[in-house]
Amino acid sequence: MTERLYYHDCYLREFRGNIIDVADGGRRVYLDRTAFYPTSGGQPFDVGTLGGLGVRDVIDEDDGRIAHVLEAPLELSEVEGRIDWARRYDHMQQHTGQHVLSAVLIELFDIPTVSFHMGAVTSTIDVAAASLDQKQIERAEERCAEIIGEARPIGITFEDSSTDLGLRKATERTGMLRIVSIPGLDRCGCGGTHVRSTAELGPILIRKLEKIRGNARVEFVCGRRGLIQARADFRTLSEISRLVSVPFEEAAALVAAQVEKAKTLEKTCARLGSELAQREGRELYAAAVPDEAGVRRVTQRGPIDDAMRARAQAFVAAGPKAVFVAASENPPSILVAASADSGVHAGNAVKAAVTAAGGRGGGNLGLGQGSVPTAAALEVAIRSILGPAGV
Numbered sequence: 001m002t003e004r005l006y007y008h009d010c011y012l013r014e015f016r017g018n019i020i021d022v023a024d025g026g027r028r029v030y031l032d033r034t035a036f037y038p039t040s041g042g043q044p045f046d047v048g049t050l051g052g053l054g055v056r057d058v059i060d061e062d063d064g065r066i067a068h069v070l071e072a073p074l075e076l077s078e079v080e081g082r083i084d085w086a087r088r089y090d091h092m093q094q095h096t097g098q099h100v101l102s103a104v105l106i107e108l109f110d111i112p113t114v115s116f117h118m119g120a121v122t123s124t125i126d127v128a129a130a131s132l133d134q135k136q137i138e139r140a141e142e143r144c145a146e147i148i149g150e151a152r153p154i155g156i157t158f159e160d161s162s163t164d165l166g167l168r169k170a171t172e173r174t175g176m177l178r179i180v181s182i183p184g185l186d187r188c189g190c191g192g193t194h195v196r197s198t199a200e201l202g203p204i205l206i207r208k209l210e211k212i213r214g215n216a217r218v219e220f221v222c223g224r225r226g227l228i229q230a231r232a233d234f235r236t237l238s239e240i241s242r243l244v245s246v247p248f249e250e251a252a253a254l255v256a257a258q259v260e261k262a263k264t265l266e267k268t269c270a271r272l273g274s275e276l277a278q279r280e281g282r283e284l285y286a287a288a289v290p291d292e293a294g295v296r297r298v299t300q301r302g303p304i305d306d307a308m309r310a311r312a313q314a315f316v317a318a319g320p321k322a323v324f325v326a327a328s329e330n331p332p333s334i335l336v337a338a339s340a341d342s343g344v345h346a347g348n349a350v351k352a353a354v355t356a357a358g359g360r361g362g363g364n365l366g367l368g369q370g371s372v373p374t375a376a377a378l379e380v381a382i383r384s385i386l387g388p389a390g391v
Contacts, residue, residue: 041191156179284315333370
């Protein structure tokens with residue numbers, strides 16, 4: 001068993017410990033005591049140095065020992081450990097912030113927390129509710145701010161599981177439990193690291209809400225992360241305001257109006273593009289010279305997009321006996337459109353050509369489309385389609 005110094009002093013930044021075992025050629029080290037927190041309970045592991053070597057991972061193993069994974073082998077017997085304090089303190093703020101937010105959601109709305117995950121930029125809790133509305137989110141943030149402003153102390157005690165502990169969330173663990181308490185708000189069994197007072201949290205800001213497997217996932221930040229996010233939001237809003245040349249408070253309405261205008265323009269452009277492509281298809285048919293069988297054929301190269309499809313369909317609809325072949329190099333693909341009286345089954349022609357060239361495709365009597373793996377294979381497929389045995 002490794003003595004977990006962070007259980008009693010979350011603010012401990014330096015310590016000394018004895019190496020009791022090593023593995024992986026000295027890169028995996030076990031100490032008799034450590035201040036390094038291992039990944040557990042939704043909180044990531046600490047980093048820092050051990051004997052001057054970088055700690056890359058900290059693992060809580062099944063036998064109660066904590067493994068320190070180092071950047072290089074360690075050959076000392078007694079070592080000094082140094083915790084990366086900026087990372088540790090950030091984790092302390094986020095974890096305590098989660099306790100406050102989870103307790104407030106119980107207090108205000110009787111919504112329990114199902115799980116917690118601390119990310120590198122934001123953290124999330126999954127709560128047993130289908131969703132939260134904007135008023136609930138704002139009320140929760142305000143209540144958290146009240147508790148933070150009261151500078152309530154964060155207490156850590158060790159209590160026997162056989163007693164009535166009054167925990168926010170029941171635990172199946174037995175024996176002596178580590179309890180993290182916020183007076184008048186929360187009592188929770190937890191092995192994580194925490195700040196001493198709610199005053200150290202700064203505002204708790206709910207960033208996003210999404211549905212996850214019937215629950216609501218709440219994304220939040222607090223502490224220094226809250227400041228970083230607020231600055232980023234301000235910079236983004238400032239840039240948007242500058243680009244649209246209006247004050248902050250008018251930016252959202254103007255952007256919404258511009259988005260609607262852009263959607264209308266896109267629809268108009270799509271309609272006009274389709275009309276143009278159809279006219280081009282009819283003009284191509286009129287200009288095409290029928291072959292000995294009276295079939296008018298045309299081949300075009302370019303992207304096989306909506307315009308190309310409209311052009312092809314307009315070509316074969318413009319008159320009798322028409323075949324339109326389109327080829328695109330990026331990605332390598334082919335489209336064939338054929339009138340019913342042309343004697344060509346478009347889908348079968350495409351399927352045979354692209355299959356022989358190592359691709360896939362098919363379609364129906366009037367329209368076929370397929371793709372091939374390379375530009376060279378595309379040329380093989382085109383020759384197959386346009387050759388004597390093709391269309």
